[in-house]
Amino acid sequence: MKRAGTKIVMVTAYDHPSAQVAEEAGVEIVLVGDSAAMTVLGYDSTVPVGMDEMLMLAAAVRRGLKTPLLVGDMPFGSYEQSNEQAVANAQRFVKEAGCDAVKLERGGASVDRSRAIIRAGIPVMGHVGLTPQTATALGGYKAQGKTAGRASQIAEEALALQAAGCFAIVFEAVPAAVTEALMPKMEVPVIGIGAGAGADGQVLVFHDLLGIFGGHAAKFVKRYADIRGEMVEGVSAYADEVRSGAFPGNDHIYSIDPAELAEFRAWLAQESLAGGTFSHADWDWGP
Ligand code: KIV
Helix, strand or coil, X not given: CCCCCCCEEEEECCCHHHHHHHHHHCCCEEEECCCHHHHCCCCCCCCCCCHHHHHHHHHHHHHCCCCCEEEEEXXXXXXXXXXXXXXXXXXXXXXXXXXXXXXXXXXXXXXXXXXXXXXXXXXXXXXXXXXXXXXXXXXXXXXXXXXXXXXXXXHHHHHHHHHHCCCEEEEECCCHHHHHHHHXXXXXXXXXXXXXXXXXXXXXXXXXXXXXXXXXXXXXXXXXXXXXXXXXXHHHHHHHHHHHXXXXXXXXXXXXXXXXXXXXXXXXXXXXXXXXXXXXXXXXXXX
16 A cells, blocks of 8 residues: 555554444554553553553454454553563464554664564554653653654654564654655655654544544544534433433333233232232341
8 A cells, every 4th residue: 555655544443343433434454552541441641551451452343353454552561571571462462362463662672572573473563753651751742853853763763663574653743744754764654643644644543533532632633523422412312311201212112912911910910919028038148
């Protein structure tokens, strides 16, 4: 697609229904992003999410997906210690969740980790620019590469990840002009998020683009729907109808043959059906 100049569409997904939506919409790549920490798990950053949580989400996405490439995002703390740790956790994404590839953040030691994972037979997607797992070290959630020095650092990381064998690289929150300047040197697809239109493809977080996530949205997010608003409207309308007695109406109840009902009523009316008062003292609490 890069060679043909066809834009690559990537989106995140975190569960079975969002995977089915991505499949039906015909995207090329689905990322089970560690953004799940904030979008679906309620953490206030991506840092706390762990391998087991990511694997559970990725496995649910796998079950909803046939065609797109499925990438599992390696969470903070799952690959930094050693190549062995990185390979073992990448293998869990493939073996336990059925992912086709993994993504890890940053250059530096992550270049070595990426090389090790690739040598173990698992494709790796790199991620440079704003890397949320280490946002504190970058001065917060802000655009990166706004000076010549920082732009060169990002370029060096991207080229090192490319040389290590990464099949694609995410550029996050990088000035569009920096991406454009770097593109002629990129032989693997660059997937941008807040990196301008010059990238080979784009990725957005599912909950951001559909307006499901209520929190602050980055400058690069474009909302294509207001699903959260629709969900609140739907649940409020349901609550109103339950309270007013309008729900359930005739369309949402089951019927019974009148003769069967009459027989049931007669059975209920029997004198011998005294019932009695339930008491917890009647329970057999066991030995
Ligand atoms: O976790 C995530 O969703 C990501 C994308 C924003 C690239 O890393």
